Amino acid sequence: MSELLRVQDVLTYVHPVKLDTPISKVAHTMKEEFTSLVPVVDDEGKLLGVIYAEDLLAPFIPEFFDLIEDFDYITTFGVLDHEVFSDFTHKLFLAADLMQTKYRALKPEDSVLKAIFYLVKEKRTCLVVIDNKGYYKGVVSRLSILKRLYGNGEQ
Amino acid sequence: MVNSKFILIAIFTISFALIAWEKWHRTIVAILAAIAVILLGYITPLEAWNLIDFNTLGLLLGMMIIVSFFRRTGFFEYLAIKAVKISKGDYFVLFAFFFILTGVVSAFLDNVTTVLIFSPIIILVTQMTGVSPFPYLIGEIIASNLGGTATLIGDPPNIIIGSAAGLSFNDFVANLTLPVLLIMIATIFFMKAIFGKTYKITGKFDLSIVKIDEKSAIKDKKLLIKTFVVFGLVLLGFVLHDRLEILPSVVALSGATLLLFINNENPEEYFHEVEWTTLFFFGGLFILVGALEKYEIIKDIALFLLKFTKNELGLILLISGLSFVFTTIMGAIPFVVTMVPIINTIIQKMPGINGNSLWWTLSLTACFMGNATLISAAANLVVAGISEKTDKKITFSSYLKYGFPTTVFTFVLALAYIIVRYYFLG
Numbered sequence: 001m002s003e004l005l006r007v008q009d010v011l012t013y014v015h016p017v018k019l020d021t022p023i024s025k026v027a028h029t030m031k032e033e034f035t036s037l038v039p040v041v042d043d044e045g046k047l048l049g050v051i052y053a054e055d056l057l058a059p060f061i062p063e064f065f066d067l068i069e070d071f072d073y074i075t076t077f078g079v080l081d082h083e084v085f086s087d088f089t090h091k092l093f094l095a096a097d098l099m100q101t102k103y104r105a106l107k108p109e110d111s112v113l114k115a116i117f118y119l120v121k122e123k124r125t126c127l128v129v130i131d132n133k134g135y136y137k138g139v140v141s142r143l144s145i146l147k148r149l150y151g152n153g154e155q
Numbered sequence: 156m157v158n159s160k161f162i163l164i165a166i167f168t169i170s171f172a173l174i175a176w177e178k179w180h181r182t183i184v185a186i187l188a189a190i191a192v193i194l195l196g197y198i199t200p201l202e203a204w205n206l207i208d209f210n211t212l213g214l215l216l217g218m219m220i221i222v223s224f225f226r227r228t229g230f231f232e233y234l235a236i237k238a239v240k241i242s243k244g245d246y247f248v249l250f251a252f253f254f255i256l257t258g259v260v261s262a263f264l265d266n267v268t269t270v271l272i273f274s275p276i277i278i279l280v281t282q283m284t285g286v287s288p289f290p291y292l293i294g295e296i297i298a299s300n301l302g303g304t305a306t307l308i309g310d311p312p313n314i315i316i317g318s319a320a321g322l323s324f325n326d327f328v329a330n331l332t333l334p335v336l337l338i339m340i341a342t343i344f345f346m347k348a349i350f351g352k353t354y355k356i357t358g359k360f361d362l363s364i365v366k367i368d369e370k371s372a373i374k375d376k377k378l379l380i381k382t383f384v385v386f387g388l389v390l391l392g393f394v395l396h397d398r399l400e401i402l403p404s405v406v407a408l409s410g411a412t413l414l415l416f417i418n419n420e421n422p423e424e425y426f427h428e429v430e431w432t433t434l435f436f437f438g439g440l441f442i443l444v445g446a447l448e449k450y451e452i453i454k455d456i457a458l459f460l461l462k463f464t465k466n467e468l469g470l471i472l473l474i475s476g477l478s479f480v481f482t483t484i485m486g487a488i489p490f491v492v493t494m495v496p497i498i499n500t501i502i503q504k505m506p507g508i509n510g511n512s513l514w515w516t517l518s519l520t521a522c523f524m525g526n527a528t529l530i531s532a533a534a535n536l537v538v539a540g541i542s543e544k545t546d547k548k549i550t551f552s553s554y555l556k557y558g559f560p561t562t563v564f565t566f567v568l569a570l571a572y573i574i575v576r577y578y579f580l581g
Contacts, residue, residue, distance in 0.1 A: 063545075067274070068279060076364070078285070078365040079284060
């Protein structure tokens with residue numbers, strides 16, 4: 001029987017941000033640390049919420065787009081194409097504005113199978129990991145699990 | 156008997172007040188009232204069952220299923236995009252096209268479905284060209300309620316009237332379609348005047364900045380062809396139903412069943428799109444008003460109304476006046492369900508009168524008054540809900556400012572048509 005693989009074995013540490021961190025810094029963290037999830041913590045390191053890459057993109061989408069099933073018949077959006085982006089740059093978003101406070105969190109001692117289940121079921125690329133007291137421990141991602149399961153592609 | 160009448164009138168008044176108040180969903184109120192008259196022993200469950208007009212419900216159900224097929228094809232999106240292209244960058248042409256398109260589609264589909272289809276596209280198109288969708292959405296509400304009046308199947312009040320008065324699809328076409336179309340055209344210019352310079356519905360926009368392709372909107376060509384063929388047969392059935400002695404409900408349900416059969420998919424997803432709340436609302440109202448009829452309260456109301464006037468012109472004006480007040484407060488459906496037996500009684504009491512003029516008065520005025528306020532018709536509330544996703548929400552007062560004058564305008568035109576055609580020209 002192979003050894004039990006736990007979440008702590010595939011954990012990566014992504015630097016967390018604070019509530020008042022500007023969104024541009026959050027985006028920078030994602031880019032620099034190759035992650036689509038950035039945790040938001042308080043001064044003691046307790047997890048307050050998470051920000052996914054989608055949360056940074058969603059504000060660009062006009063609200064009424066929800067009403068339309070698909071855009072197969074549209075190539076460009078005319079005035080909207082320019083308005084949404086120019087308007088967005090004037091808005092000063094902080095991490096607190098965009099973070100999700102309801103999120104799926106795993107424990108370091110959880111089985112990797114549990115992580116795989118939630119990653120696939122909830123269509124996430126990453127999940128946050130906290131200890132029993134709610135302190136941030138790291139992030140488990142699809143890629144880190146794939147790397148552990150399949151190695152680096154070398155025979 | 157006197158006590159029974161008193162209690163039934165109390166149940167009726169309280170129910171209609173609750174429907175107007177909108178604290179509870181109107182369907183819950185209607186079912187509650189129906190159950191109350193059964194529990195109190197005023198009618199038996201079997202009588203209640205027999206009071207439900209299944210021709211009305213069947214016609215609505217059949218059309219709702221057919222519409223659910225249409226919605227899957229992307230055909231309406233195709234039409235909307237085509238309208239943008241035809242406008243050639245002229246805001247007023249765009250406004251007029253959407254107005255007429257909504258009206259025409261609404262003449263065959265129910266109003267809520269029509270506005271649910273077109274409102275998001277209107278918002279998209281106006282935002283893409285850089286103008287506020289507000290006047291276009293107000294136009295959408297007005298057009299859906301006006302257009303729905305044009306045929307037997309366009310608006311629930313017409314279905315009720317047609318079923319109760321024995322008026323065929325062709326009768327509605329012969330009496331209402333052309334005047335409604337002309338009133339719609341006049342309304343476009345009226346709205347252009349009242350929106351004036353506050354909102355942009357005139358001028359030009361650069362169509363080249365909007366890259367759209369209507370052909371890509373069609374999602375399922377085969378389904379579109381099948382739906383069109385069946386819908387064509389259904390329309391033919393409506394035209395011939397009187398001659399063939401088939402009820403319109405049977406025509407609509409046959410079309411819906413044929414589509415389900417040839418498409419051979421799980422019908423559950425199509426049944427999901429049926430507005431069951433509307434059907435139950437009708438059921439409750441039929442039972443409630445039927446109980447009033449059984450205890451001759453309807454007859455008493457009819458005789459009371461006949462005290463005010465005994466000539467046709469007077470009755471036309473009286474029905475119009477009642478429509479103006481009560482449809483605004485409680486909506487067209489409860490008003491029409493109540494008025495149908497009253498008008499039937501009036502026609503029985505006055506054999507020399509041209510009953511059809513009263514039915515057309517009820518249809519035109521009740522359907523048109525659905526535009527009076529934001530709460531006068533379901534479609535109005537649906538568009539208001541959709542507008543919340545834009546910068547300029549349609550509120551009760553912002554709608555009233557433009558909707559009410561437009562309603563009065565269309566109401567006066569409708570009344571003029573009725574008086575000239577049915578009273579002066581006979």
